[in-house]
Amino acid sequence: MNSDFDPQHSQSAEPASAPAAATSSGAHTQNRRNFLFKLSIAINAAIGLLIATPVIRFLLGPLRPKGAYDSWIALGKVTDYQPGTTILAMFRNPVTNPWDGETGNVACYVRRQSDGSFTIFAVNCAHLGCPVRWFPQSQLFLCPCHGGAYYADGSRAAGPPERGLFTYASRINGDTLMIQAGQLPNLANQARLKTPGGCPGRSSANNTDIHFVKEIAPCIKTPNAGTNEPTIG
Amino acid sequence: MHQDSKRWYERTYDWIESRVQVADFVRDSAAHPVPSKTASWWYVFGSASFVLLILQIVTGILLATIYVPSAGEAWNSLQVLNHQLPLGWFLRAMHGWGSNFMVAVVLVHMIQVFLFGAYKFPRELTWLLGVCLLLMTLGMAFSGQILRFDQDAYWGLGIGASITSRIPFIGNEAVHLMLGGPIIAGATLSRFFALHVFVLPATMLAFAGLHVWLVLKLGINEWPTPGRLVRRETYLKEYHELTHRDGIPFVPQAVWKDAMFAAAIIFAVAFCAAVFGPFGPTGTPDPTITQTAPRPDFFFLWIYSALAFLPPSVETPLIFIAPVIGIGVLVALPFVAGVGEKSWYRRPVGVLTLIVIAVGLATLTHLGTYAPWSPHMNAWTADEIPDRFVHAATPLERQGALIFKMKQCHNCHALGGLGGQRGPALDRVAVRLTEDQIIRQVIQGGGNMPAYGAALSPPEVTALVAFLDTLHPPNQRPATDASRSIAETDKPAPKEPVENTKP
Numbered sequence: 001m002n003s004d005f006d007p008q009h010s011q012s013a014e015p016a017s018a019p020a021a022a023t024s025s026g027a028h029t030q031n032r033r034n035f036l037f038k039l040s041i042a043i044n045a046a047i048g049l050l051i052a053t054p055v056i057r058f059l060l061g062p063l064r065p066k067g068a069y070d071s072w073i074a075l076g077k078v079t080d081y082q083p084g085t086t087i088l089a090m091f092r093n094p095v096t097n098p099w100d101g102e103t104g105n106v107a108c109y110v111r112r113q114s115d116g117s118f119t120i121f122a123v124n125c126a127h128l129g130c131p132v133r134w135f136p137q138s139q140l141f142l143c144p145c146h147g148g149a150y151y152a153d154g155s156r157a158a159g160p161p162e163r164g165l166f167t168y169a170s171r172i173n174g175d176t177l178m179i180q181a182g183q184l185p186n187l188a189n190q191a192r193l194k195t196p197g198g199c200p201g202r203s204s205a206n207n208t209d210i211h212f213v214k215e216i217a218p219c220i221k222t223p224n225a226g227t228n229e230p231t232i233g
Numbered sequence: 234m235h236q237d238s239k240r241w242y243e244r245t246y247d248w249i250e251s252r253v254q255v256a257d258f259v260r261d262s263a264a265h266p267v268p269s270k271t272a273s274w275w276y277v278f279g280s281a282s283f284v285l286l287i288l289q290i291v292t293g294i295l296l297a298t299i300y301v302p303s304a305g306e307a308w309n310s311l312q313v314l315n316h317q318l319p320l321g322w323f324l325r326a327m328h329g330w331g332s333n334f335m336v337a338v339v340l341v342h343m344i345q346v347f348l349f350g351a352y353k354f355p356r357e358l359t360w361l362l363g364v365c366l367l368l369m370t371l372g373m374a375f376s377g378q379i380l381r382f383d384q385d386a387y388w389g390l391g392i393g394a395s396i397t398s399r400i401p402f403i404g405n406e407a408v409h410l411m412l413g414g415p416i417i418a419g420a421t422l423s424r425f426f427a428l429h430v431f432v433l434p435a436t437m438l439a440f441a442g443l444h445v446w447l448v449l450k451l452g453i454n455e456w457p458t459p460g461r462l463v464r465r466e467t468y469l470k471e472y473h474e475l476t477h478r479d480g481i482p483f484v485p486q487a488v489w490k491d492a493m494f495a496a497a498i499i500f501a502v503a504f505c506a507a508v509f510g511p512f513g514p515t516g517t518p519d520p521t522i523t524q525t526a527p528r529p530d531f532f533f534l535w536i537y538s539a540l541a542f543l544p545p546s547v548e549t550p551l552i553f554i555a556p557v558i559g560i561g562v563l564v565a566l567p568f569v570a571g572v573g574e575k576s577w578y579r580r581p582v583g584v585l586t587l588i589v590i591a592v593g594l595a596t597l598t599h600l601g602t603y604a605p606w607s608p609h610m611n612a613w614t615a616d617e618i619p620d621r622f623v624h625a626a627t628p629l630e631r632q633g634a635l636i637f638k639m640k641q642c643h644n645c646h647a648l649g650g651l652g653g654q655r656g657p658a659l660d661r662v663a664v665r666l667t668e669d670q671i672i673r674q675v676i677q678g679g680g681n682m683p684a685y686g687a688a689l690s691p692p693e694v695t696a697l698v699a700f701l702d703t704l705h706p707p708n709q710r711p712a713t714d715a716s717r718s719i720a721e722t723d724k725p726a727p728k729e730p731v732e733n734t735k736p
Contacts, residue, residue, distance in 0.1 A: 062412070062414050063406050063410065064409070097418065099306070100304045100418040100419040103304045104418055130391065131523040133524065142644065143608075147541070151683065151687070160545055187404065
């Protein structure tokens with residue numbers, strides 16, 4: 001251990017030959033070094049760009065082509081759902097990781113009309129995605145966050161949502177109810193009039209097929225909002 | 234001095250110092266002169282923010298020794314911290330309360346800097362770094378709330394995704410990038426973990442270091458004096474004269490207040506942690522449990538409130554434009570108002586703006602604590618109808634009171650102060666509305682109330698309206714339709730004009 005170590009001294013001793021660079025051969029060396037310095041920066045920039053490309057591709061990993069996350073999922077037997085009821089159903093998201101735990105589950109409301117047809121609602125409020133709760137007594141979906149309310153057929157009843165509940169496309173395979181799901185329903189992937197039938201109530205016409213709305217047409221206003229299902233006796 | 238006369242630790246110090254050579258710099262920095270009036274209790278919030286940042290890093294590292302950033306295990310690891318490890322709950326509480334204190338102290342620091350005109354020339358960059366640090370502090374608070382990975386965290390992410398989805402054209406892609414996949418799941422937690430534990434703290438440390446460096450290089454803002462204007466040409470010279478004429482060394486003459494306040498803040502964090510305990514976690518992050526009412530943490534309640542009040546037509550534009558304007562104003566401030574008067578006595582517009590913003594945020598936050606716009610989802614089974622509303626009721630009216638409960642009317646309408654506040658309280662509804670108007674309102678809804686025509690049978694409507702018609706003060710009669718009483722009297726209207734009946 002020597003405490004009289006003096007780096008200033010050793011520094012000042014070092015560059016004794018530096019001022020000698022004023023000669024013509026020294027200028028040449030300096031130019032060469034300046035060039036090499038710039039070259040080293042350019043090479044590093046190129047390598048950086050080269051590495052950035054896979055990094056950016058990695059970061060954009062979650063992006064998939066439209067609909068690539070969606071697939072048809074069995075939601076149980078048709079007979080599991082009584083006509084005239086709306087119940088909370090659960091399925092495992094088709095794309096999950098083993099460590100997702102219960103967050104890999106997705107809930108949805110299955111409404112079976114009296115005529116046997118199905119409408120499958122997302123639990124996510126169309127306003128900001130909070131979980132709406134179904135109240136069979138008053139035949140309403142209520143959102144706990146900002147007070148959005150929807151009728152039994154999913155149409156908007158009150159509150160801040162601008163539209164009805166999001167729906168999943170559904171079909172019946174033999175005796176199995178299938179829905180098309182796979183991503184968090186939100187305004188960006190649900191607002192494009194892609195829902196079965198497009199208008200509330202119209203989806204029940206033919207539940208074995210999905211209708212894609214070809215043109216934007218206003219939904220026919222039903223005179224009596226809410227459900228026609230009897231709730232008393 | 235001969236080497237042997239030094240103790241072993243002095244020799245060690247010399248050995249290290251001769252190599253790193255920071256002693257002079259530290260000594261100069263510590264003893265640099267500051268204007269004597271800045272040795273004030275008003276100047277302690279910046280250092281307190283930094284101390285809280287360090288506290289958060291230390292407690293955060295300790296929590297990270299246990300926490301499992303996996304969607305399937307995070308919640309369980311918090312339970313272990315809370316209930317099984319000795320004083321795990323206390324560390325969680327320190328980190329949680331430290332976060333709240335940090336946001337609060339950073340805000341107070343910002344208010345002080347604004348009121349004292351400290352953002353003006355030549356400290357514009359210091360202010361800009363401060364704005365970045367504020368945003369990152371809020372980012373830490375939000376991502377920390379997500380790492381708690383309970384129901385509030387899960388649905389908070391849902392709200393974040395919902396807002397993101399409103400970005401025009403690339404909404405869905407932005408959602409997938411934010412969530413790390415198609416749904417809120419393991420990948421979502423992992424990326425917010427990376428953000429909360431690596432990206433943001435490292436950036437904050439770097440920014441805070443630069444922030445402090447600028448304070449050292451440019452000097453602490455002098456105490457503003459009305460009439461002493463900031464001019465780019467003369468300010469640096471004036472400040473230099475001030476610190477040398479009327480300056481005191483920062484250490485120890487000014488720093489002791491910073492140190493005292495830092496100690497008080499850390500004690501306050503520990504006190505709150507010990508008395509009030511950790512935050513959550515609330516229920517498990519199970520999206521199939523819809524029996525939940527998600528709420529954001531305290532410092533985001535104002536956003537939650539604002540989103541309840543925005544009219545749907547302007548909601549999406551405002552969500553994206555307002556933050557840009559807000560941050561833009563903060564960034565532009567030192568360039569628009571970089572010179573001139575520093576004293577709050579001579580800056581009425583600035584002070585009034587600050588007051589309006591503070592009152593606005595406080596009001597929205599206060600509203601957010603009880604959320605009058607949200608239905609009380611359990612009121613129909615949990616809240617009672619106070620006895621005075623039913624004790625003299627007829628059987629039909631009591632049946633109506635039951636309908637009121639069974640049809641979840643109570644979730645949105647309060648009676649006797651119990652129940653939801655989404656709709657108007659019904660304590661005196663019979664005074665406001667006639668029987669016919671009540672029937673119409675119940676069946677057709679309107680005014681932000683759903684129509685109950687399809688969910689109520691005619692006898693139920695009759696009973697419900699009979700009950701609602703009893704809701705008036707004893708000294709005030711229920712509202713009636715004057716034409717109704719005429720219609721109900723047996724006398725038929727005269728068939729001929731009155732004047733013709735005269736003899």
